[in-house]
Amino acid sequence: MSTILQVEGLTRRFGGLTAVNTVSIDLRIGEVHAVIGTNGAGKSTLINMLSGEIASSEGRIRLSGADVTRQPQPRRALSGIGRSYQRTTIFPEFTVHENCRLAAQARNPRPWALWESARTCNASVQAADAALEATGLASVAARLAGTLSHGAKRQLEVAMCLATQPRVLLLDEPLAGMGAEETDRMLALLERLKPRHAILLVEHDMDAVFRIAERITVMVNGAVIASGSPDAIRNDPQVRSAYLGEEH
Amino acid sequence: MNTTSLSMKSAPTTIAAPRHGGIWLPLAVAAALAAAGPVLTGYLGDMVVKVMILAIFALSLELLVGMTGLVSLGHAAYFGVGAYVTVIASGDGAGNLALLVALAMLASAGYALAVGVLSLRTRGVYFIMVTLAFAQMAYFIFHDTPVGGGSDGIYLYARPALGPLDMENRLTVFYVVLAALVFTYALLALIRRSRFGAALAGIRANEQRMRAAGFATFWYKLAAFVIAGALAGLAGFLVAARDGVVNPEMLSWHISGEVLLMVILGGIGHLRGAVLGAIVFTLLKELLSTHGVVGGLADHWQLTLGLSIIAFVALLPKGLIGLVQRSAKEAK
Numbered sequence: 139m140s141t142i143l144q145v146e147g148l149t150r151r152f153g154g155l156t157a158v159n160t161v162s163i164d165l166r167i168g169e170v171h172a173v174i175g176t177n178g179a180g181k182s183t184l185i186n187m188l189s190g191e192i193a194s195s196e197g198r199i200r201l202s203g204a205d206v207t208r209q210p211q212p213r214r215a216l217s218g219i220g221r222s223y224q225r226t227t228i229f230p231e232f233t234v235h236e237n238c239r240l241a242a243q244a245r246n247p248r249p250w251a252l253w254e255s256a257r258t259c260n261a262s263v264q265a266a267d268a269a270l271e272a273t274g275l276a277s278v279a280a281r282l283a284g285t286l287s288h289g290a291k292r293q294l295e296v297a298m299c300l301a302t303q304p305r306v307l308l309l310d311e312p313l314a315g316m317g318a319e320e321t322d323r324m325l326a327l328l329e330r331l332k333p334r335h336a337i338l339l340v341e342h343d344m345d346a347v348f349r350i351a352e353r354i355t356v357m358v359n360g361a362v363i364a365s366g367s368p369d370a371i372r373n374d375p376q377v378r379s380a381y382l383g384e385e386h
Numbered sequence: 387m388n389t390t391s392l393s394m395k396s397a398p399t400t401i402a403a404p405r406h407g408g409i410w411l412p413l414a415v416a417a418a419l420a421a422a423g424p425v426l427t428g429y430l431g432d433m434v435v436k437v438m439i440l441a442i443f444a445l446s447l448e449l450l451v452g453m454t455g456l457v458s459l460g461h462a463a464y465f466g467v468g469a470y471v472t473v474i475a476s477g478d479g480a481g482n483l484a485l486l487v488a489l490a491m492l493a494s495a496g497y498a499l500a501v502g503v504l505s506l507r508t509r510g511v512y513f514i515m516v517t518l519a520f521a522q523m524a525y526f527i528f529h530d531t532p533v534g535g536g537s538d539g540i541y542l543y544a545r546p547a548l549g550p551l552d553m554e555n556r557l558t559v560f561y562v563v564l565a566a567l568v569f570t571y572a573l574l575a576l577i578r579r580s581r582f583g584a585a586l587a588g589i590r591a592n593e594q595r596m597r598a599a600g601f602a603t604f605w606y607k608l609a610a611f612v613i614a615g616a617l618a619g620l621a622g623f624l625v626a627a628r629d630g631v632v633n634p635e636m637l638s639w640h641i642s643g644e645v646l647l648m649v650i651l652g653g654i655g656h657l658r659g660a661v662l663g664a665i666v667f668t669l670l671k672e673l674l675s676t677h678g679v680v681g682g683l684a685d686h687w688q689l690t691l692g693l694s695i696i697a698f699v700a701l702l703p704k705g706l707i708g709l710v711q712r713s714a715k716e717a718k
Binding site for chain 1: 573576577579580581582583584585587588591592594595596597598599600601602603606609
């Protein structure tokens with residue numbers, strides 16, 4: 139399987155603090171690559187650099203071979219890198235469908251076409267419908283996003299990301315605050331998305347990570363201390379002492 | 387699943403929610419004004435024209451405050467630049483109406499472009515301060531340099547004209563102003579329902595998410611800022627063409643504050659709100675400064691106006707338009 143996102147020696151310094159230290163990872167279509175680590179390990183900073191939200195101090199990011207390290211976030215999103223946020227960032231005052239349609243509109247912008255109604259943009263409407271269908275939110279499409287349950291908001295967060303038709307999904311703690319049933323639903327969704335997307339999953343729920351990930355990278359203090367299959371990670375003595383604790 | 391019933395909440399303010407009466411109410415108001423033009427004479431006619439011009443000004447700010455979520459406290463600058471350019475470009479004869487409108491709007495748009503490029507890199511209260519600072523800069527340029535006649539301002543030699551349209555004629559002024567108001571309202575209504583407007587609504591709600599989806603939000607905000615500046619310039623042109631005089635006070639921060647109050651008073655997020663706000667604010671100011679109505683208090687109209695605005699905002703957090711919508715709902 140081919141690598142779609144290639145990250146080499148990515149580093150981010152904030153003054154004297156090195157939040158992310160020469161991290162290299164590859165993402166492949168058909169794989170969930172989980173990044174785990176304690177709070178402050180640099181996982182969110184890593185996602186922010188991959189999505190273009192903050193600039194990297196050093197290193198290189200290649201998407202399908204093309205260097206995107208210096209691309210600003212909107213350009214990178216259009217190149218196919220979609221992301222979800224740890225803190226839910228939906229548009230609470232719009233309907234669920236409008237949330238997705240607006241996200242999809244990024245691919246069909248035509249801002250100068252003032253005579254065309256935003257609601258009748260077929261490509262965006264279809265992309266929104268597909269994203270809602272995929273995430274199981276079609277039945278609440280007409281609801282105001284702000285009135286959804288926490289779990290449904292998290293699903294909408296992913297649906298909005300899907301509506302932009304990305305090839306790479308960067309998911310920042312999609313399971314945060316979810317109950318067991320909602321977690322199962324989200325993991326099932328990720329399984330369905332896997333064949334056509336490369337997924338980077340930052341997550342604290344270890345059971346979920348070990349259930350779904352093909353590869354796991356462990357970060358401590360901004361640096362990668364181990365990377366490999368779930369089995370290899372589970373048995374890595376360094377990881378056990380640094381992070382997983384004795385019960386695993 | 388959270389099942390909070392929607393009926394508990396007020397009408398959802400979705401991206402381009404349908405309004406009571408759709409496009410028919412604004413059209414009916416425009417038609418009624420057009421029909422009433424000849425009989426709106428004297429003081430009443432002057433007031434109507436003044437309110438229509440201020441409604442254009444308020445609508446231009448609504449594009450920023452309500453539709454994009456950008457609170458500018460320097461909007462008088464574009465209003466004033468449009469007015470000054472009209473007078474300066476008129477020279478010592480009657481200028482061409484169409485040419486002067488275009489020049490006024492272009493100049494205001496140009497200044498908005500320069501200010502927007504710099505100020506839109508900031509957010510929130512910093513954006514408010516930067517827009518205010520640039521407006522004060524423009525104010526002092528006209529106030530303290532000979533460009534625009536200094537603190538006294540400058541007069542038009544003759545009002546603009548274009549063929550049979552002569553702004554010396556009261557009725558022509560009325561219809562030109564009405565046409566400008568209809569144009570402004572229609573343009574903003576089109577923007578609201580377009581993809582551009584939807585993107586602006588998204589930026590207002592959550593800019594970070596818009597960037598993550600792939601929108602280069604800076605350019606969207608800049609476009610809105612420039613259009614708003616051009617429309618404020620249109621209002622400025624109309625004031626200059628009607629009054630025949632401009633002075634630096636048009637660019638002062640009081641004016642920026644007043645137009646912002648109109649938008650807030652009417653109800654942020656509604657084109658009708660901006661128009662309603664312009665009407666009510668102007669009438670309030672007029673009433674509270676008239677001795678025949680409030681007696682000696684008229685000398686302290688700033689105080690009574692301020693207290694009234696505080697009362698309005700405290701009692702009507704959604705503005706006057708919120709009151710209209712509430713009574714429309716109860717009537718059902």
